[in-house]
Amino acid sequence: xxxxxxxxxxxxxxxxxxxxxxxxxxxxxxxxxxxxxxxxxxxxxxxxxxxxxxxxxxxxxxxxxxxxxxxxxxxxxxxxxxxxxxxxx
Numbered sequence: 001x002x003x004x005x006x007x008x009x010x011x012x013x014x015x016x017x018x019x020x021x022x023x024x025x026x027x028x029x030x031x032x033x034x035x036x037x038x039x040x041x042x043x044x045x046x047x048x049x050x051x052x053x054x055x056x057x058x059x060x061x062x063x064x065x066x067x068x069x070x071x072x073x074x075x076x077x078x079x080x081x082x083x084x085x086x087x088x089x
Contacts, residue, residue, distance in 0.1 A: 001066055001069075002014060004062060004066040006063065007053060009046070009049045009052075009053045009054050010050065010054055010070065012046050012049065012050075013043075013047065013049070013050045013070060014070055015046075016042065016043055016046040017046075017070065017073050017077065019042070020040055020043055020077060021073070021077050023036075023039035023042075024036045024039045024040055024077055024080060024081060025080070027039060028080060028081065033082075036080075036081045037081060037082075040077065040078060043074060047074070054067065056068065056071065
């Protein structure tokens with residue numbers, strides 16, 4: 001829920017996820033998996049900023065749940081492109 005975002009980093013990450021979800025879906029529809037991965041790579045900086053400045057496990061339950069939902073969107077997007085659990089290492 002965007003109304004629950006308190007920090008700029010949350011808002012920036014949500015915006016980036018919105019853009020990447022669309023770009024990755026369009027690339028996958030064309031079977032352009034390299035473009036899908038390139039789109040997902042754009043999440044690197046906003047994800048880093050998010051974890052540097054946001055406490056995911058906030059004491060306020062609604063805020064914590066909202067932050068976890070945001071992170072789950074990233075997971076869901078990556079799973080549309082590849083099953084990273086198959087990569088060893």
